[in-house]
Amino acid sequence: MTDVKPMRADARRNYERLLEEAKRAFAEHGVEASLEDIARRAGVGIGTLYRHFPTRDALLETLLRARFDAHAERARELLAHPEPLTALQSWLAGLGDATGTFRGLVELTADALNDESSRLYESCHRMREVGSQLVERAKRAGQLREDVTAEELLLLLHAASWAGGHLPGEGGMQRLLALVFEGLRAS
Amino acid sequence: MTDVKPMRADARRNYERLLEEAKRAFAEHGVEASLEDIARRAGVGIGTLYRHFPTRDALLETLLRARFDAHAERARELLAHPEPLTALQSWLAGLGDATGTFRGLVELTADALNDESSRLYESCHRMREVGSQLVERAKRAGQLREDVTAEELLLLLHAASWAGGHLPGEGGMQRLLALVFEGLRAS
């Protein structure tokens, strides 16, 4: 039913070169990198890029879906970790690192979580589902406030990741995340 | 020494109409609003806009400086508040609301704090100076962790403000800020 005709050889070649160059370009210039530039570097016309990826989001989604799925998988593994809170923090830290790879990616994923019509919504959403299991487990273990939702935590993570990207040095995100989890009030 | 020739009447009129329309446009479309559109709505040529405000930042700075100074002033007042931590939180909340007025403004101010060459650096910096006095006072009163810096707090605030802007409802920022100050661990 869902089987697709194999692509013509030239089409598949172009498709892959485009993805490759897109990855380079996004890593170098952020998610707003010029699509014409990507096509140029891939050695194809701009029309070809748009045929394979009708929107910028479609291109990004293709690049990111595998990554998102990997994070969902990692969350599943961490459900077996002996320390629920540590597991949660570790997962969030990994996610934070990932959203830091392309400038502007955090904005994108944060928005995708609230916009069902987004192409990225589905994979983001699936990731959140598994993530919230980690959250629930930490709550049940009495290691996390009962009144915090997975949404809020994910948003806080995105916020920390965003902030990390607006800091001169490295590792800002990790430090902020730690601060948030440790609490700010004096003991 | 610093006295400036008074502007010609038409120049002053255009200058003010531009500021007015810029405010409208930024509020409506965020800090990336079209400059040509602003000029059009103000009834002047695009050249006139660029003569008065050579860059987008110059325009934004003119709009924001007064606001920043007001926040610095408020911080000075809050130094007399009986509850140091409450004072700090209140100041941060006000600041967070302000950076939420234009879409994209948080990014701008967060970056300005780390870029001395930014036109907004000076007024941002002055604000931070007074803000850190609030932070120090809260620490001295034993109401805030000793190892948190004013920079980190300001960044966390910006992060919360950013996140608030990427949430469907209202008041997301306030909730996140509260979470951060209360701490996430279970008591």
Next chain:
DNA sequence: TTAATATACGGAGGCGGCCTCCGATTGGCT
């Protein structure tokens, strides 16, 4: 091998935004 055809390619062209430059205009002063 060749011919037929569906598939895919590529870039010209329209649009809008950024910014500069300079001839036309006008306010303010004498």
Next chain:
DNA sequence: AGCCAATCGGAGGCCGCCTCCGTATATTAA
């Protein structure tokens, strides 16, 4: 009134987005 410096306005060059359609080619059938 008349002059001139200050100011105006928008044409034009550049770039990025995206669509459309004439051209080229991989594939399949003969």
